Amino acid sequence: MTLSVLARAGVLDEALVDEAGSLSYAELAARVRARLGELRAAGLAEGSRVAIVGEATRARVIDVLAALELGAAIVMIHPRWTPAERAAALERTRPALLVDADGSLATRGEAAPPEASRGTLAILHTSGTSGAPKAAVLSRRAFVASAEASATRLPLAPGDRWLLVMPIAHVGGLSIVIRSLLAGSSIALAAPFEASRAMDAIAAWRPAYVSLVPTMLDRLLDLGLERGTLRAILLGGAACPARVLDRALSRGLPIHTTYGLTEACSQVTTARAPVRGQADGAGEPLPSVEVRLGPAGEIRVRGPNLFDGYLGLPSPFDDEGFFETGDLGRFDEAGRLHILARRRDLVVTGGENVYPAEVEAALERIPGVRAACVFGVDDDTWGQRVAAALVLEPGAPSPRAIVATLREALAPFKLPRKVAVVDALATNAVGKLDRDATARLATPRLEDVG
Numbered sequence: 001m002t003l004s005v006l007a008r009a010g011v012l013d014e015a016l017v018d019e020a021g022s023l024s025y026a027e028l029a030a031r032v033r034a035r036l037g038e039l040r041a042a043g044l045a046e047g048s049r050v051a052i053v054g055e056a057t058r059a060r061v062i063d064v065l066a067a068l069e070l071g072a073a074i075v076m077i078h079p080r081w082t083p084a085e086r087a088a089a090l091e092r093t094r095p096a097l098l099v100d101a102d103g104s105l106a107t108r109g110e111a112a113p114p115e116a117s118r119g120t121l122a123i124l125h126t127s128g129t130s131g132a133p134k135a136a137v138l139s140r141r142a143f144v145a146s147a148e149a150s151a152t153r154l155p156l157a158p159g160d161r162w163l164l165v166m167p168i169a170h171v172g173g174l175s176i177v178i179r180s181l182l183a184g185s186s187i188a189l190a191a192p193f194e195a196s197r198a199m200d201a202i203a204a205w206r207p208a209y210v211s212l213v214p215t216m217l218d219r220l221l222d223l224g225l226e227r228g229t230l231r232a233i234l235l236g237g238a239a240c241p242a243r244v245l246d247r248a249l250s251r252g253l254p255i256h257t258t259y260g261l262t263e264a265c266s267q268v269t270t271a272r273a274p275v276r277g278q279a280d281g282a283g284e285p286l287p288s289v290e291v292r293l294g295p296a297g298e299i300r301v302r303g304p305n306l307f308d309g310y311l312g313l314p315s316p317f318d319d320e321g322f323f324e325t326g327d328l329g330r331f332d333e334a335g336r337l338h339i340l341a342r343r344r345d346l347v348v349t350g351g352e353n354v355y356p357a358e359v360e361a362a363l364e365r366i367p368g369v370r371a372a373c374v375f376g377v378d379d380d381t382w383g384q385r386v387a388a389a390l391v392l393e394p395g396a397p398s399p400r401a402i403v404a405t406l407r408e409a410l411a412p413f414k415l416p417r418k419v420a421v422v423d424a425l426a427t428n429a430v431g432k433l434d435r436d437a438t439a440r441l442a443t444p445r446l447e448d449v450g
Helices: 025-041 058-070 083-093 140-151 171-183 195-205 214-222 242-250 356-364 399-406 435-445
Strands: 014-018 021-024 049-053 073-077 097-099 105-107 120-127 133-139 161-164 186-189 209-212 232-235 255-261 266-270 290-293 298-302 323-331 337-341 347-349 352-354 369-379 383-392 418-421
Touching (some): 014 025, 025 058, 049 058, 049 083, 058 171, 058 186, 120 140, 120 171, 140 266, 161 171, 171 186, 171 255, 195 214, 209 214, 255 323, 347 369, 347 383, 356 383, 383 435, 399 418
Parallel strands (some): 049 073, 073 120, 161 186, 209 232, 232 255, 383 418
Antiparallel strands (some): 097 105, 120 133, 255 266, 298 323
16 A cells, blocks of 8 residues: 555556546646645645645645655645634644645745654644644554555445545545545545535446535435445444434445544544444444543543644553543444444534534633533534523623624634523532533523524
């Protein structure tokens, strides 16, 4: 297995297909070589960091592959981030070069030294429970280990296509690019996700695999998704509502549930065979990945697919090399992992992760907001919606105006869609916020704010 596209410069198998047509590995290698020259001329070198903004388009995938050839570390920037979020990510990671969404190149001062990222493939952001996003450092070695382990459950070969509808700023999208490159198979690009576009892509390109979150699956089912050439639908990102899973299974769709993390280069567990229902959980741990449960079901993970740590922060590993995910789970008698809580406070809406602490911090910076508690409420379409309980000062703006102010600071998927005004937030015996009690108090009072 090789991460080099140029090593396949003579291979005529398809490497990529999109609405503009297909490229063989030989054709892709020529385009990567040309872009590599542009990146090198702009000052990018082995071990340097390059920030790439954009969706999973042909041009941005070529940028990713050219950076890999140079031995540079990729800092993925979500195209939906606000200018403030983007600026914070760039300051945190200090790339030498920025590739913007239009493909333009801009050198940056105060770059990290090249030796800082040798062996690193990507730096991806994942929000922490403290409210501050963290930059996870993922090595080339870890991505290769992840792809090799994934292939034991979902084998890829030249000629196979994996439909990519995920953002490549997420580990789920980027890992599809790496997995396909290593296997010499093809990436079918149809991002960003739009249900009718994805259905057209499935009909036209006949992929073997597609990765989805439950919201995406639900929308495709509404449009009549059938098995066709699909050997597996990798389903993760959030717990799948029984209604959606039952609809999919009634059509004979090959659903392989998975549990993954940015910090694990995507998959930790994946079902060996298509699931028969929710009782099958999130599947079994991948080969070489160890999963241990703490006394209360705390999920701890160890394996060669794990990240190196968070940029600029202390080691997150215990003395045995395990990483505590913050999720709670259990194993059934068949060895399948069941996720009981998807990180204690995490809200997963439409496949996007929203940490309450980050949204609360932004809310409480708005004049007139005395205190905020953010939580998720179940939603048939999005899985969850972001909700907030607010304690307001006299004369404070309306909840709708407060959320409108947040649009300058947070990406749209992080914005509360329902708000309740309360007299006080519930606290426990030592005065700390009791999130569950506050949610119970606020839920009957929630009103839509957009």
